[in-house]
Amino acid sequence: MRCNRRELAILFVYCVSLLLFVHLRGVWRKEKNAYTDDERSSRNEIQHTLVPINRRRQQSNLFSCPSNPSFVYVKTHKTGSGTLAGILKRLRARNKSLNTIPKFPPPYAGGYPGSFRRDLTITSDDMKSGADILLAHFRFDETEVREIMNPQAKYISIMRNPKNQFQSSFYYFYYSRYRQTVTSFKKMACQGYPYLHVTGNRLVPFSQYLELAGTKLDRTAPWYFRSLNNQAFDLGLDPAKLSREYVLNEAKRLDSVFDLVLILDHLLESLVLLKTLFCMEWEEIIPTFVNSRQYDDIVYSEKGEAILRKLTFQDQILYDYFNASLWRKIRAYGEERMAKDVQHLKSLIEAESSSANPQVKVEAVASNKIKRRAVRELSMTLSIEDALTRDILENSKGKNETLARSVARHMIKAAGSCPHYSLEVDSLFHGR
Template identity: 55%
Template sequence: MITKGRLVVAIVFLCCVSIYVNVGLREIWWNKEHTSTEHNNTRCPLSLSYVYVKTHKTGSTTLRNILWRLHDRNTSHIRIQLYPRPFAGGYPGTFRKDLTITNGNGTSRVDVLSAHIRFNETEVREIMNPKAKYITIMRNPKKQFESSFNFYYARYGKNVGSSKKVTCHGSPYLQVAGEALMPLSQYLELAEAKLNGTYPWYFRSQNYQAYDLGLDPTRISKNYALNEAKRLDSIFDLVLIFDHLLESLVLLKDIFCMDWVDIIPDDSPSKPYDINARSENDQRIIRKLTFQDQILYDYFNASLWRKIQSYGQNRMAHDVQRLKLLIEEKRSRKDAQLNAGLFASDKSESYLRWNVKIPINSEYTRTNRNFKIMKSKNRIIAKPIARYMSRNLGWCPQ
């Protein structure tokens, strides 16, 4: 005889199963509904080979997560692995192919390079699939500067610099300020007076985006920056603008022949912060410290809107609205999954597979050259990378 308690348990169980199946079927239907067949032909094959120069504090992780979804389409391609995470090719030095690790046999061309690198076209092209697409992303220089200040300095408070990993959080802010918890306005005055190219990681406070794209951030020449912008424009298939992310993603979809479901961005995990250069003097100093960034940003922002013009403004407005609706639908589906008890991992399967940790210990040892060398089980590659990083101001001051 079935007791009342068992009956209640059975009813609850059946309800949970029903919700689970319903949500699962909705997931399958939704993905199928928004996976078009327009690109599944020879006219527009999906692009699976690309170089993504992941600039810092520009919303680049949002774009990285979108690109990683393409990895599920082809698990056999050859990629550059992050070593030491989150860098590749000896960053902050310019990219060197001999300082990389791939999942290939060392003789085949690379299909995917997606990492924080300092762009070096010659070295990159020598190892990449000649059909690879080249993309990167930029952000309003003032916002990017504030974000960098917060990420590498302000948010750590008194603990900034106490845990010196390979990324050397705190530098160069701690060395310029001489203390933790300095307000942005006070830091800017010191940076204008004393920041120079001898500080480790100085470029985080001076033309950071330009540095990542291979420019010399210490050159104060408008012609130099404009010529470099034109050179980069001839290389990159698309420079996305974070401040116009949805329009940029629509263009990315068109260039890569992606489906709508591929370009839906994840909800940002970043936390809000109150770092804002409000005074006229603060903004003047930031403009001075991001002189090259501003020229590159203005150039590629104008380039983006020319591409939008070619794409068709009405068509773009329609597609941006469609993307907004898809983003809302995804959020609604996520809420339904949470309510059904389907708690998805914060990190996708592709994240876990493609961001594999290579055995490395982030501690350093002082050497006779007065820089620090990574201790690693893979010392054959770790030592030259550490030496190259240190020679390019990528080391953690005591």
Template identity: 30%
Template sequence: MWSAITRQGCALTSRHRNSCKMMMKRQVLLLTLLGFVTVWMLQTGQLNWIMKPFEERTCFINDSRPKHTNVAFLKTHKTGSSTMLNILFRFAERHNLTVALPKGAQFAYPNLFTSDLVDPHTKPPNIITNHMRFNKKELEKLMPPDTVYITIMREPSAMFESLFDYFYPFCQSMNRVPNKSISEFLDNPFKYYRPHEGDSMFARNCLTFDLGGDKDSFHMDYGARLAAQVEETFSLVMISDYFDESLILLRHLLKWDLEDIVYFKSNMRSEKAKKKMTPELSAKIRAWNSIDAYLFDHFNASLWRQLHAIGLDCVARELQLLDKAQKKLSRTCFGQEMPRLNSGSKIKDSALKPWIPKDVDIVGYELATDLSAERQALCTKFVMPELPYIDAIRKAQSERYKKQHELENA
């Protein structure tokens, strides 16, 4: 726009043509410099070019404490935890942190976590977030003393519906049910459920199991006792149903910037794949998963007490800023305010292709085709599925570990 105005001025005042040409050259140099600065910011993985207009108006900018970087996130099943993994991985990369990764595909789940399961190339860690069955004593051996413990829960009927669809091919207690029928399973669950089978945790109180609890406890007060243990250990229990509100609390707790919590959802099923829940079916699910239901109700109420303590006006303001930032990022990565989704089976790029269980319609992302190399690299990290991202983090950290080891032994 500046160049167009200058050209008009030069045409009108020909005797100043030489000085106009000099002005145009300076403007071109200025625009080129701005371009280089933008590329540099993209290459360093920073989102200030997106966040700057929003960050100045947030509620927490007067807090001068540094960002908290030591985090243990218990990744529970079918609760939106893959999205949190992506957030934590990107935070670790931007701040040059170490993420604890398993030696194999996972931390020996469904066995309890032990610290010897961690790949030595990923020690000592700042962050741990892969699926595990929670074991506080073993995590305390591994993580720094100031580690903040966080987990996430989801409304039990929606969570169980997702579990049933996702793990039906692998969980024997589910696979015995004809036609993948949740209602038939719940009409007579003990006809199909075997509590001691290795994969039975997916069929009953999976959240309780992931927390290290007894999924088959029949004691009346067990849910309350487990909730007290969780409350003692975890500084924040996020609620998937209020994911953005939970992120505001996370940001407040860890003193993170708005750019640290911007996200796109990971590991999603298509809307048509989700079964509609009737009130009767939801009630049956909650009764069958009674410990999970108790935990969810307890920590959902806790979440809203914390939000009220911050102030709902402040929370609403933060949510608005987060929404604006995510729409701006979406326009950058997809060329529109809503991300471009496609069936995972149709995605060709291996870095963007999600893992797809048998007969489950998982969707993935397709970035805009006209992105620069720098923006392509940045946007890819936002939509990269869990398994490719784990491989990328493992490779980067192994290379860093080997270089450090070589320097120490030089």
């Protein structure tokens, strides 16, 4: 009986111990599970937070902010390029240590209208590892430009509806410039050409010029490209190749090179994308319009339309391509977001315009008339190469005659020379 009691006592202790063990184990498991749930909840919360952060980083990489805002800006003619240049100069002003390739010969670079050549530029020892900024009118050549530029540089350009660009070039370089006294005479720009060549040194209205250009304009005319696929020419296309396949292939190639081609006809949307590309402030992209003029609307005849389509064949294909490319970027940016940002930019422009105090700039040029006439008379006794070399040295205030002569030869080969103005033509257009 005692044995039974002893065994019962042992059994009781065992059972109590077992129950206590089970209970304590349950409590421990509950605490462990509670900690694991909390930890899991915490980890989930962290992951939930990190996902949008990572997404934002991935999205920001589409327009990542460059630590060094290096860029190449190909200024196309009469496309609002001066306005855009003013904005990009603000970007350059952020960091004064950036190395900019100077314009040579002014107002161009690298031997324009010849294709850009790095050996015809002026660089310093600071640019051995690559120049940071190239901002000028030059004829684009990707290979030559990359050889001299920072490999991290962004590539920027701008285009305009070819019909409007063609008209603007006509009025700026020819018609409007010669209906009144010219206050800025740039020999290096050969103002008046190819228009004087086509019209026989006459001043004619646009419709008449267009008809003459349809039959008389060819690649032998000085600066012929101002009236023949001017934008395509500046972007480096061969004006002799007029197949649609060639132009489309060049458009695709350029699209792979350029980070952004702005469209003047959608300037505000373009500027918002530019702001995002370089992480600029709103105030930095407010445009100050340069060389902006209003011209009378032109009513084209059926023949005039056909001539214009022929003279801007390459430009039109490139414009259509990059206009579509711009709108793809806008859709990626978000159309609602873009509309909101454009409205904000408009309000900033209006506020800037209302606070501005415009003043008419009057240039005193009478004192230079005698000097200019003497230079033109002297130029008439020189060969075209000598006269152009002299102009380059005079405009650049440089002393490197060897480089200036090399540039002159490159320009002449690309139809970039012009007959120096005879006193008869000069008198016709300047009233002297």
